[in-house]
Amino acid sequence: KAGVTQTPRYLIKTRGQQVTLSCSPISGHRSVSWYQQTPGQGLQFLFEYFSETQRNKGNFPGRFSGRQFSNSRSEMNVSTLELGDSALYLCASSLDKSYGYTFGSGTRLTVV
């Protein structure tokens, strides 16, 4: 059974550019969440989607956005990249409350 797949694994972007990260949840999982991990701030919640609807959003600027498609795949977008956006971005999906969230391996974004 395939796990949560995130693409790409690594990304280097220049300040001011925008980036789109992709997440394919485990088959059958309808809830998808995104987290940002940095050495200074740790793991922080970005947003959570269920059935194409954003149900919860963390305390991030509007440059961070996301969406979920009908097949539960999700994308997150960061516009006007800043150096501080360099981080590991983790996606997680959930089947039901008995399992908690299964995380992907993440996309490591470096902004130069």
Add this chain to the structure above:
Amino acid sequence: AQKVTQAQTEISVVEKEDVTLDCVYETRDTTYYLFWYKQPPSGELVFLIRRNSFDEQNEISGRYSWNFQKSTSSFNFTITASQVVDSAVYFCALSEAMTEEGAQKLVFGQGTRLTINP
């Protein structure tokens, strides 16, 4: 607001020693869920355990055990007879009441980097 504190930033022990990772949480919710995740160098967060606020039974899974005490708002994790493969960063997390499809938001502690030396 919810908060999770893992006071131990780094722990280093010799293989076969027992080690306990501390986790203290804050929440005003009466229904909440606690988790432990392991993050190896590959970066993926590996789910270890989930515990709800109404279940204070301790749990043991092989060499791993968890002690949940609501009175002290703690959810500590013990590895018995540690092995080199246990080396990783361990995160404690808290969520508010779950929806049918799972937690809507996890609040993580800062993590404890555990190094098991041969």
